[in-house]
Amino acid sequence: xxxxxxxxxxxxxxxxxxxxxxxxxxxxxxxxxxxxxxxxxxxxxxxxxxxxxxxxxxxxxxxxxxxxxxxxxxxxxxxxxxxxxxxxxxxxxxxxxxxxxxxxxxxxxxxxxxxxxxxxxxxxxxxxxxxxxxxxxxxxxxxxxxxxxxxxxxxxxxxxxxxxxxxxxxxxxxxxxxxxxxxxxxxxxxxxxxxxxxxxxxxxxxxxxxxxxxxxxxxxxxxxxxxxxxxxxxxxxxxxxxxxxxxxxxxxxxxxxxxxxxxxxxxxxxxxxxxxxxxxxxxxxxxxxxxxxxxxxxxxxxxxxxxxxxxxxxxxxxxxxxxxxxxxxxxxxxxxxxxxxxxxxxxxxxxxxxxxxxxxxxxxxxxxxxxxxxxxxxxxxxxxxxxxxxxxxxxxxxxxxxxxxxxxxxxxxxxxxxxxxxxxxxxxxxxxxxxxxxxxxxxxxxxxxxxxxxxxxxxxxxxxxxxxxxxxxxx
Amino acid sequence: xxxxxxxxxxxxxxxxxxxxxxxxxxxxxxxxxxxxxxxxxxxxxxxxxxxxxxxxxxxxxxxxxxxxxxxxxxxxxxxxxxxxxxxxxxxxxxxxxxxxxxxxxxxxxxxxxxxxxxxxxxxxxxxxxxxxxxxxxxxxxxxxxxxxxxxxxxxxxxxxxxxxxxxxxxxxxxxxxxxxxxxxxxxxxxxxxxxxxxxxxxxxxxxxxxxxxxxxxxxxxxxxxxxxxxxxxxxxxxxxxxxxxxxxxxxxxxxxxxxxxxxxxxxxxxxxxxxxxxxxxxxxxxxxxxxxxxxxxxxxxxxxxxxxxxxxxxxxxxxxxxxxxxxxxxxxxxxxxxxxxxxxxxxxxxxxxxxxxxxxxxxxxxxxxxxxxxxxxxxxxxxxxxxxxxxxxxxxxxxxxxxxxxxxxxxxxxxxxxxxxxxxxxxxxxxxxxxxxxxxxxxxxxxxxxxxxxxxxxxxxxxxxxxxxxxxxxxxxxxxxxxxxxxxxxxx
Numbered sequence: 001x002x003x004x005x006x007x008x009x010x011x012x013x014x015x016x017x018x019x020x021x022x023x024x025x026x027x028x029x030x031x032x033x034x035x036x037x038x039x040x041x042x043x044x045x046x047x048x049x050x051x052x053x054x055x056x057x058x059x060x061x062x063x064x065x066x067x068x069x070x071x072x073x074x075x076x077x078x079x080x081x082x083x084x085x086x087x088x089x090x091x092x093x094x095x096x097x098x099x100x101x102x103x104x105x106x107x108x109x110x111x112x113x114x115x116x117x118x119x120x121x122x123x124x125x126x127x128x129x130x131x132x133x134x135x136x137x138x139x140x141x142x143x144x145x146x147x148x149x150x151x152x153x154x155x156x157x158x159x160x161x162x163x164x165x166x167x168x169x170x171x172x173x174x175x176x177x178x179x180x181x182x183x184x185x186x187x188x189x190x191x192x193x194x195x196x197x198x199x200x201x202x203x204x205x206x207x208x209x210x211x212x213x214x215x216x217x218x219x220x221x222x223x224x225x226x227x228x229x230x231x232x233x234x235x236x237x238x239x240x241x242x243x244x245x246x247x248x249x250x251x252x253x254x255x256x257x258x259x260x261x262x263x264x265x266x267x268x269x270x271x272x273x274x275x276x277x278x279x280x281x282x283x284x285x286x287x288x289x290x291x292x293x294x295x296x297x298x299x300x301x302x303x304x305x306x307x308x309x310x311x312x313x314x315x316x317x318x319x320x321x322x323x324x325x326x327x328x329x330x331x332x333x334x335x336x337x338x339x340x341x342x343x344x345x346x347x348x349x350x351x352x353x354x355x356x357x358x359x360x361x362x363x364x365x366x367x368x369x370x371x372x373x374x375x376x377x378x379x380x381x382x383x384x385x386x387x388x389x390x391x392x393x394x395x396x397x398x399x400x401x402x403x404x405x406x407x408x409x410x411x412x413x414x415x416x417x418x419x420x421x422x423x424x425x426x427x428x429x430x431x432x433x434x435x436x437x438x439x440x441x442x443x444x445x446x447x448x449x450x451x452x453x454x455x456x457x458x459x460x461x462x463x464x465x466x467x468x469x470x471x472x473x474x475x
Numbered sequence: 476x477x478x479x480x481x482x483x484x485x486x487x488x489x490x491x492x493x494x495x496x497x498x499x500x501x502x503x504x505x506x507x508x509x510x511x512x513x514x515x516x517x518x519x520x521x522x523x524x525x526x527x528x529x530x531x532x533x534x535x536x537x538x539x540x541x542x543x544x545x546x547x548x549x550x551x552x553x554x555x556x557x558x559x560x561x562x563x564x565x566x567x568x569x570x571x572x573x574x575x576x577x578x579x580x581x582x583x584x585x586x587x588x589x590x591x592x593x594x595x596x597x598x599x600x601x602x603x604x605x606x607x608x609x610x611x612x613x614x615x616x617x618x619x620x621x622x623x624x625x626x627x628x629x630x631x632x633x634x635x636x637x638x639x640x641x642x643x644x645x646x647x648x649x650x651x652x653x654x655x656x657x658x659x660x661x662x663x664x665x666x667x668x669x670x671x672x673x674x675x676x677x678x679x680x681x682x683x684x685x686x687x688x689x690x691x692x693x694x695x696x697x698x699x700x701x702x703x704x705x706x707x708x709x710x711x712x713x714x715x716x717x718x719x720x721x722x723x724x725x726x727x728x729x730x731x732x733x734x735x736x737x738x739x740x741x742x743x744x745x746x747x748x749x750x751x752x753x754x755x756x757x758x759x760x761x762x763x764x765x766x767x768x769x770x771x772x773x774x775x776x777x778x779x780x781x782x783x784x785x786x787x788x789x790x791x792x793x794x795x796x797x798x799x800x801x802x803x804x805x806x807x808x809x810x811x812x813x814x815x816x817x818x819x820x821x822x823x824x825x826x827x828x829x830x831x832x833x834x835x836x837x838x839x840x841x842x843x844x845x846x847x848x849x850x851x852x853x854x855x856x857x858x859x860x861x862x863x864x865x866x867x868x869x870x871x872x873x874x875x876x877x878x879x880x881x882x883x884x885x886x887x888x889x890x891x892x893x894x895x896x897x898x899x900x901x902x903x904x905x906x907x908x909x910x911x912x913x914x915x916x917x918x919x920x921x922x923x924x925x926x927x928x929x930x931x932x933x934x935x936x937x938x939x940x941x942x943x944x945x946x947x948x949x950x951x952x953x954x955x956x957x958x959x960x961x962x963x964x965x966x967x
Contacts, residue, residue, distance in 0.1 A: 279944060382899065416820065
């Protein structure tokens with residue numbers, strides 16, 4: 001471990017001397033994606049009638065990756081590449097059109113309704129398999145495990161103590177929408193920057209939130225049993241502290257255990273349980289068993305329990321006393337490499353009474369340059385009822401050109417009752433069509449166009465158009 | 476090495492002509508009618524048998540074969556009996572000597588004609604050369620078969636590659652006439668596509684890995700070894716377990732510049748073989764990672780191990796869906812704006828996997844006139860939506876939700892009260908409301924409203940672990956309803 005630590009330090013030093021290193025082939029990859037969307041959003045006018053707002057969004061992703069920053073001698077015996085690297089993704093999301101008119105502004109502004117947002121989604125210096133033992137990341141990073149999907153600015157290091165045992169530790173500050181160049185998509189839910197009521201302590205949203213976490217993991221990728229135990233704590237100092245108030249508070253504290261097992265290349269199981277130390281509850285429990293029979297047939301059974309919990313600053317951790325349990329079953333089969341089919345059923349039981357359940361089935365057929373897929377679904381219970389189908393097809397007449405189309409139809413009835421049409425609940429029929437194509441315009445340049453039109457109970461036509469231009473280049 | 480017998484070396488199994496079957500005898504009306512009646516009578520039985528047959532077909536369907544993305548389609552128009560050669564004492568190295576020095580998976584290890592000449596007295600000037608019984612066949616079409624194509628060298632002159640290339644067909648046709656009539660002037664060629672793998676035969680041989688370990692059935696096959704006989708990943712993993720040999724995916728799989736596995740391997744050859752998608756896990760490694768038709772919707776278990784996912788994916792691919800900018804049509808169908816009313820109430824799929832209720836949901840709901848404006852409205856701006864509890868406003872929720880028909884706040888929960896919906900899925904509530912909505916009635920501050928306790932009956936919250944843990948970790952949440960120093964803040 002001490003050797004691994006020294007090598008990690010060497011990696012950092014090497015990274016800091018990056019500009020001095022001469023360029024080599026494939027040292028940089030730049031990816032640009034421009035997504036233009038135009039669509040309509042139904043809203044309730046002040047008199048209760050329906051109207052369509054036009055929404056125009058332009059989203060620009062800019063990805064930059066720099067590889068092989070480390071000397072070639074750092075590569076392993078089998079030529080492992082990219083021991084030291086830098087990876088970043090920026091996003092500009094700009095929204096305009098009628099949808100943005102009349103939105104709350106000033107102190108009432110809601111993050112998601114800001115006109116233009118420039119976010120650094122992630123940007124970090126990374127090291128992989130340094131000294132055969134250490135992985136690290138330094139900078140803004142995104143992670144996902146049973147603890148949560150979360151982002152933070154800080155450092156993360158994983159050390160493989162033995163082939164089947166590793167230790168991870170990380171520390172930093174949580175990425176929140178109120179920070180500069182920060183997306184709100186991964187912050188804990190429960191408090192709102194748009195709240196103006198002093199009792200909700202809106203100034204608390206401006207505070208930095210330090211976090212620490214650790215994990216231990218055992219087992220190898222292809223071993224019969226693997227497990228990971230992870231812990232994370234996020235806290236913040238009290239804003240505008242008054243006498244009698246605590247100086248700080250915990251925003252999130254969770255302990256999660258996940259495990260996975262495989263037996264004889266036929267039977268698989270995976271599961272996890274998360275203990276939320278804010279509310280003293282196992283708020284997330286999951287267990288899945290999967291069996292493969294002859295050929296490519298899968299039977300999957302899954303159980304889950306989820307109790308909604310929120311940011312530690314939110315009163316909703318008191319209000320959220322309910323939960324739900326899910327049972328799911330899936331059967332999937334492949335008829336050779338071309339045809340696949342599945343059937344899926346689920347049942348959700350609310351602990352506070354109530355039930356929802358349903359199922360879906362579908363099949364796909366891939367042949368040559370084409371793909372056809374059809375799905376149907378029905379579910380009913382708490383929330384409402386829906387019955388629908390979805391059929392899609394893709395065909396590539398040329399290596400550089402692919403056509404796609406989709407037909408969608410469904411009937412739905414919600415059990416919500418907004419008083420807009422004589423007190424009846426919402427529902428109707430929708431029929432949608434999509435058509436588009438993807439072109440490879442040149443090496444690393446792709447264009448994707450898609451048009452969608454929906455006809456339904458609430459409108460005669462609702463149009464949506466998407467254009468995506470992707471440019472990827474290696475230098 | 477003993478000379479090979481000519482028996483069955485002509486490739487009878489491969490490309491052998493099929494005999495025409497006699498026409499079935501015609502049935503007259505009298506014979507057909509009972510059958511039709513029978514079918515109608517036993518329709519249920521026929522359906523049952525059909526279902527059973529389909530199930531049987533399903534059980535046997537898709538026996539594991541190598542992915543066409545890893546081993547692209549190939550053409551090996553050769554007749555070769557491995558078992559026969561093995562019986563005669565031929566070893567793998569006898570013919571596949573180049574395998575011992577091969578360092579690339581792209582190397583063609585099929586023996587050249589010279590390797591056959593040791594036993595087969597081939598003469599290119601005599602395509603139909605006859606040899607005495609007991610010697611290895613020397614006719615071209617003893618090995619070079621053509622499947623359905625008509626490759627008939629018996630009357631031909633010489634072959635391509637010889638000093639005298641063929642100019643005439645069996646009946647003296649020119650090559651162009653032969654082509655038009657479907658007769659090939661030359662034997663069909665072996666066409667191999669480079670496998671999308673890294674493999675070093677030499678290294679394995681040097682480490683004492685025998686051929687049979689990976690090509691176990693080759694010496695029992697009565698046909699050439701094809702891509703269907705090549706080893707699959709499970710075979711590799713038997714040794715590549717991280718202990719005896721590296722278990723890193725990139726040890727065998729081709730990688731991108733950034734070290735991720737290259738998954739876009741589509742070519743015309745792979746498409747022709749049915750492989751028109753990216754390289755995806757088959758499930759043979761973890762089971763839960765098989766990218767089946769439902770994987771996009773149900774990958775939460777597989778997604779717990781980000782390092783494993785990042786073997787192939789970039790982080791931006793996660794954000795594409797989980798960042799909520801573009802609606803993925805395979806998850807949310809057309810006009811999902813209408814349909815999401817149902818899914819959000821029951822939280823299927825889990826909205827929080829991609830959306831944050833207090834910004835994404837509230838933002839759109841407020842702009843689209845569903846959510847209440849911040850309490851008291853926004854100064855200088857008229858109420859943006861028709862719903863609320865003020866004069867002239869419509870009700871979003873049904874009568875009895877929070878107030879009775881007279882507009883009075885309901886003190887005792889009823890079956891129609893909002894408390895039941897909140898207990899089922901509070902996330903639905905907070906997709907429109909903020910904390911101040913709840914504080915209006917549930918704050919302990921009597922100046923705000925009726926102060927209905929959200930803690931349940933007296934004694935059901937104080938003293939619980941939930942109370943102690945919440946209070947110990949973040950009392951700021953408590954202070955939103957209770958005054959500092961209040962006795963109510965104690966969990967005892």
